[in-house]
Amino acid sequence: MSTPKVWRKRIERYRLSGQKCRSCGKVIFPKRCVCPECGAKEFEDLLMPDTGKIVTYTTIFIGAQFMEHNTPYVIAIIELDNGVRITTQVVDVNPEEVSSGKKVHLVFRKLQAEGKTGVIAYGYKARLV
């Protein structure tokens, strides 16, 4: 990704900044222009909670190229306490400790480096509580 592409995501990924639909109340993260539930276009800003639980998970042994020095690693779908779901890594953990339903909190972590000379992209990952 180019530098502006990383920069553009900073508020969303650093602060978990999402929105709530003014029409149907659906909570959305990341932000969108159109509510996927009711089609409305008016929203208010809303920060997501940084705690949730694991819905489903996997330990990846043959991973993405940018993760080749960090395999195996765990990826999970996390349901935040407000019901919003995200996909991210579960870090600082022995994969055998991970299971569906376990509680996590989100932490600020490096996601990727944009090549050898590009910016480092940061965002959210999860740790077991």
Added chain:
Amino acid sequence: MREVGILGIGLTRFKEHWDKSLRDLFVEAALKAFEDAKVSKIDSMYVGSMSSGLFDNQEHIGPLLADYLGVKNIPAVRVESACASGAIALRQGFIEVAAEISDVVLVGGVEKMTDCEDVTGALAAAADVENEAYFGATFPALYALMARAHMDRYGTTREQLASVSVKSHKNGANNPDAQFQRKVSLDTVLNSVMVADPLTLLECSPITDGAAAIILAPLDIVKTMKEKIVKISGSGVASDTIALHSRKDITALDAVRIAGEKAYSMAGKKPEDIDVCEVHDCFAIAELICIEELGFVQKGKSGVFTEEGNTEIGGKIPINTSGGLKAKGHPVGASGIAQAIEIYKQLTGNAGQRQVAGAKIGMSQNMGGTGASCAVHIMEVVE
């Protein structure tokens, strides 16, 4: 709407074709289809390719392939819907013939994957790149998330997942066009390298080069030119959220169910009417969920159903007689067309050792990403 039939088919062997390029593969399949259809020109063509750009640094392959096929100046369009690109090409050609815009239309698919340095990365582009792949999710991982959820919710076992691959390889062993023409045991599948827990290497479709082509024409023309007549009686397409995590039920594939319902409705058929079906088994769990969504088995029961042999040739509903994407190979954009070709071979009695006796009605189901797009087609023998 005019009825649409199949005039000819052509397929390359599916494997690692180190001596052939993208254009070589496509032209080989298309010329075979020309020969089978006994035509030398076409009115229009659609080619499915997931990512000729990322795999091979080449875009704009509609005109490129028409040029190399020697049919330049006709409408020639590449269509893309990730791994469903092939079936979407079939759908576009079907619409064009049905709508009486063209008479003879080639629908094809091609993928040259082995020239690519980062195939896993290119494939991940079919997911939500910003919200899934960027965080390290790969395709095997996304399907592993579904597999885990299915196991947690329905008690599906690793052995049941593995039985999908055992069955696929058993069928692939009888398919001379397949990448892997050998049987594997349950133990071999379970003990092969873990890719993304619980999915092992032998529960993941391989990296493959290949192309496939079908010539479509009005059924009235097909009746005058072919001895065995097959028509496309149903075509359904649907989409879903791009990110797996946005779906209410991780164990469901709504796009598959909806595309299936549309195809059944157009053809006036029910799941019980289908004699043979090719489903999109990019990963073992995909086949299990797809046969549930297409109505062949109750939700949550696909594991037991498969383990008991109901999806084998001779079983209640033979699934992936070709070997499926797992054993036949998965040159992404070509897979949807190759699935339809397998159904055509079954319906015309040309499936050799893997023939389903008396098959009259068949279905092919092809999906993109984690099921964010899906196309289902029903074909029937016309007596």
